[in-house]
Amino acid sequence: xxxxxxxxxxxxxxxxxxxxxxxxxxxxxxxxxxxxxxxxxxxxxxxxxxxxxxxxxxxxxxxxxxxxxxxxxxxxxxxxxxxxxxxxxxxxxxxxxxxxxxxxxxxxxxxxxxxxxxxxxxxxxxxxxxxxxxxxxxxxxxxxxxxxxxxxxxxxxxxxxxxxxxxxxxxxxxxxxxxxxxxxxxxx
Numbered sequence: 001x002x003x004x005x006x007x008x009x010x011x012x013x014x015x016x017x018x019x020x021x022x023x024x025x026x027x028x029x030x031x032x033x034x035x036x037x038x039x040x041x042x043x044x045x046x047x048x049x050x051x052x053x054x055x056x057x058x059x060x061x062x063x064x065x066x067x068x069x070x071x072x073x074x075x076x077x078x079x080x081x082x083x084x085x086x087x088x089x090x091x092x093x094x095x096x097x098x099x100x101x102x103x104x105x106x107x108x109x110x111x112x113x114x115x116x117x118x119x120x121x122x123x124x125x126x127x128x129x130x131x132x133x134x135x136x137x138x139x140x141x142x143x144x145x146x147x148x149x150x151x152x153x154x155x156x157x158x159x160x161x162x163x164x165x166x167x168x169x170x171x172x173x174x175x176x177x178x179x180x181x182x183x184x185x186x187x188x
Contacts, residue, residue, distance in 0.1 A: 002077040002186050005032040007084035010118075012042025014082035014103065014174055019049050021179035028186055032074055036061065036086055061086065068095045078186055081140060082178070085117055088140050100140035100147075101185065103178050105170045107152055108136040112145030122163035122170070130157050133166055135173045137181050151181045 004022070006015045012033070019030040033046040033053040046053035060066050068091050071079065079092070081102040088100060104112060104121075110130075111121045125133045134154035139147040153173045157166060 001026070002028050003031045003075055004028060004078045004080055004182070004186075005034060005071055005074070005076045006030060006042075006080045006082050007034045008040060008042040008082045009035060009037045009085045010040055010042065010083045012040065012045040012082070013171065014178055015042050016045045016049065017175045018080065018082065018179045018182065019051060021183075025183075028183060032071075032076065034067070036084070042083075058086070062089045065091055068092055071095070078182070079140075080182060083118075087114075087144060088142070090142050093140060093142050098139050101150070101182060102138055102140050102145075102147070103174055104136045104138065104145055105133075105167075105174070106136065107132070107134045107154060108138065108145055108149060112136075114144050116145070119163055119167065122166040125157060125166050126161060126163050129159075133157050133170065135170060135177065137178060150185065151177065153177050 006018060008015045015033055022028045022030055030051060033042055033051050035042050035053065035055055038055055043053050056067060079096050079100040106121045111124055132154050134152055136149055137151040138149045141147040155169045
């Protein structure tokens, strides 16, 4: 059984979707949620789903080995970033080479980098009159959104689409593909 930890900073809808997807799996289990945001919805989702949730601050995350040690002590095999907004420190990247997977709400390399998350991405897509957008699932390195691309899925952006419309289309793709791609990466 491969054990997964999910990092999230926000509502946790992807964390819940991934957890639900693997509920009856004999190969993969979601064992831990981690968040940097004490107000994050993922905390309540963790309570409801029976997933232990750990909160941490920036200093603990970026300047110590406490998070890496926690993951290793829990025998975590893969780290999933599902709406987690901080840059992953070098010690964590080195502890989990090609085993940290992120999802980004655009077709990288477009609309990636520091500050490009959530509504900021969707507003930029609409403002630039993009004809398509989508999701990118990628490995994580020490830089924002620059790890090797694993998978992309696209949709058409209509001239009438608002940033909220784009966000909705992105979330549909995230919920459909993220758990499936995680499963393929871990099982194969």
